[in-house]
Amino acid sequence: MYIVQIASECAPVIKAGGLGDVVYGLSRELDNRGHCVELILPMYDCMRYDHIWGMHEAYRDLWVPWYGGAIHCSVFYGTVHGVKCFFIQPHSGDNFFNRGHYYGALDDHFRFAFFSKAALEFLLKSNKRPDIIHCHDWQTGLIPVMLYEMYKFHGMDRQRVCYTIHNFKHQGITGIDVLWATGLNNDLYYLNYDRLQDNFNGSAINLMKGGIVYANYVNTVSPHHAWEARFENEGYGLGHTLEVHQQKFGGILNGLDYSIWSPEVDRYIPTQYGVEDFELKVQNKKALRERLLLRDEDKPLIAYIGRLDDQKGVHLVHHAMYYAMARNAQFVLLGSATAPDINSWFWHEKQHLNHNPDVHLELSFNEELSHLIYAGADMFVVPSNYEPCGLTQMIALKYGTVPIVRGVGGLINTVFDKDYDQFHRPEERNGYVFFQTDSSALESAMHRALELWYTNREGFYQLAKQGMRYDYSWNDPGDKYLEVYDFIKA
Numbered sequence: 191m192y193i194v195q196i197a198s199e200c201a202p203v204i205k206a207g208g209l210g211d212v213v214y215g216l217s218r219e220l221d222n223r224g225h226c227v228e229l230i231l232p233m234y235d236c237m238r239y240d241h242i243w244g245m246h247e248a249y250r251d252l253w254v255p256w257y258g259g260a261i262h263c264s265v266f267y268g269t270v271h272g273v274k275c276f277f278i279q280p281h282s283g284d285n286f287f288n289r290g291h292y293y294g295a296l297d298d299h300f301r302f303a304f305f306s307k308a309a310l311e312f313l314l315k316s317n318k319r320p321d322i323i324h325c326h327d328w329q330t331g332l333i334p335v336m337l338y339e340m341y342k343f344h345g346m347d348r349q350r351v352c353y354t355i356h357n358f359k360h361q362g363i364t365g366i367d368v369l370w371a372t373g374l375n376n377d378l379y380y381l382n383y384d385r386l387q388d389n390f391n392g393s394a395i396n397l398m399k400g401g402i403v404y405a406n407y408v409n410t411v412s413p414h415h416a417w418e419a420r421f422e423n424e425g426y427g428l429g430h431t432l433e434v435h436q437q438k439f440g441g442i443l444n445g446l447d448y449s450i451w452s453p454e455v456d457r458y459i460p461t462q463y464g465v466e467d468f469e470l471k472v473q474n475k476k477a478l479r480e481r482l483l484l485r486d487e488d489k490p491l492i493a494y495i496g497r498l499d500d501q502k503g504v505h506l507v508h509h510a511m512y513y514a515m516a517r518n519a520q521f522v523l524l525g526s527a528t529a530p531d532i533n534s535w536f537w538h539e540k541q542h543l544n545h546n547p548d549v550h551l552e553l554s555f556n557e558e559l560s561h562l563i564y565a566g567a568d569m570f571v572v573p574s575n576y577e578p579c580g581l582t583q584m585i586a587l588k589y590g591t592v593p594i595v596r597g598v599g600g601l602i603n604t605v606f607d608k609d610y611d612q613f614h615r616p617e618e619r620n621g622y623v624f625f626q627t628d629s630s631a632l633e634s635a636m637h638r639a640l641e642l643w644y645t646n647r648e649g650f651y652q653l654a655k656q657g658m659r660y661d662y663s664w665n666d667p668g669d670k671y672l673e674v675y676d677f678i679k680a
């Protein structure tokens with residue numbers, strides 16, 4: 191099958207979070223199975239060019255219609271660790287992708303609407319006719335809309351779209367100007383409840399809703415979150431739209447690329463290990479402590495890695511840090527915040543705890559360090575408010591780092607409580623789960639994990655090894671996406 195993925199991220203060249211991992215991992219999986227997979231991405235100034243091989247200009251004069259005129263673009267081609275990628279570079283005063291960051295500009299809706307338009311225009315002009323176009327999140331929500339309302343009439347009538355939602359909170363709610371910019375124009379037609387009109391703001395369009403309405407198949411990234419999005423408030427206002435389109439909506443759990451995320455082959459950790467030689471893991475704990483100048487004593491080490499965002503339950507992350515200290519454990523945090531208040535809160539904490547030999551806050555994005563933390567920590571907290579899938583708990587499991595998670599979204603599909611899980615036998619359980627959003631709920635789960643570490647070390651290691659035996663690779667999700675593609679293919 192010929193599959194083109196269109197997305198705003200692809201790890202490790204462009205990674206702000208889990209979207210990048212998934213776009214890369216799924217593409218590689220499908221490629222390994224013999225399918226032809228190509229990616230179309232924006233050519234950001236700040237992406238990691240050191241991960242692109244053989245970059246060269248592949249299409250010189252791509253003129254992308256935009257408002258009444260057209261924007262001149264070049265398309266570059268290169269491979270990212272084996273995955274074929276096209277990068278779109280517009281030459282215009284708007285500097286859409288030369289902002290020094292991926293997201294967070296005031297004109298983000300225009301930047302990614304332009305990207306969506308340019309990606310389709312590139313497919314059209316270069317005569318690429320994939321069986322499946324797979325696009326992701328609000329940034330590419332307009333792709334199925336433009337495909338079915340415009341490009342279909344220019345010879346792209348056999349392309350089918352799978353649309354994956356990684357985060358319902360960010361939907362791309364914007365004014366009708368975007369319709370005029372992209373040439374969809376007819377605002378009365380699109381500003382309709384059955385099409386792009388936002389479900390709550392009648393004069394705004396919602397790009398994610400457009401993706402849901404027009405795509406041939408829509409999914410979010412775990413079965414439980416698919417349920418939450420429809421029946422609880424986790425669809426952030428799109429619940430009714432999902433209800434209307436329920437026959438083409440589902441949940442497919444993300445996978446992990448174990449050629450990158452496995453302690454047996456990880457290039458970024460000093461000592462590789464697996465279930466059989468689990469005792470070597472402690473060497474990475476030592477290396478992590480050395481690197482972060484933490485005291486080397488017989489104490490458990492608890493970690494958090496992730497965006498510092500309301501979604502991630504930052505108040506509980508903060509609480510976990512102080513609870514760890516109160517329980518004579520160590521805590522390492524690697525995260526970055528985009529919201530100024532959360533950012534300054536954690537910088538303040540960092541200064542306050544700077545000389546504490548049991549805590550380290552690393553407030554940056556650091557892919558290499560994240561590997562050492564997964565390998566070096568004993569426990570890993572994920573106290574999210576909501577979590578469509580969550581990759582960090584799955585990575586932690588693979589590294590024998592016991593996850594302590596809140597029971598929401600994909601966390602509930604992947605972590606099974608050692609003491610209370612009712613659906614898995616004791617030897618299949620792999621972590622700790624709590625449900626409420628208050629600090630005592632978190633404390634009770636952390637307490638159970640710490641007690642096991644302090645009073646029954648062998649039992650704790652046994653639990654860690656049970657986690658390592660789970661297979662959260664792309665094997666199974668790869669099958670599921672291919673079933674979807676087969677089902678919708680023309």
Ligand SMILES: Nc1ncnc2c1ncn2[C@@H]1O[C@H](COP(=O)(O)OP(=O)(O)O[C@H]2O[C@H](CO)[C@@H](O)[C@H](O)[C@H]2O)[C@@H](O)[C@H]1O
Pocket residue numbers: 206207208209211212356357411444495496497524525526554555556557560577578579580581582600
């Ligand atoms: N400061 C930092 N330094 C280095 N690495 C860092 C880092 N902060 C985060 N990471 C890495 O980024 C990834 C984050 O994965 P998450 O599942 O938490 O994704 P996120 O919430 O961004 O994305 C959304 O999409 C993904 C993918 O579908 C869903 O799993 C998730 O639930 C949904 O919210 C992990 O690989 C993690 O190691």
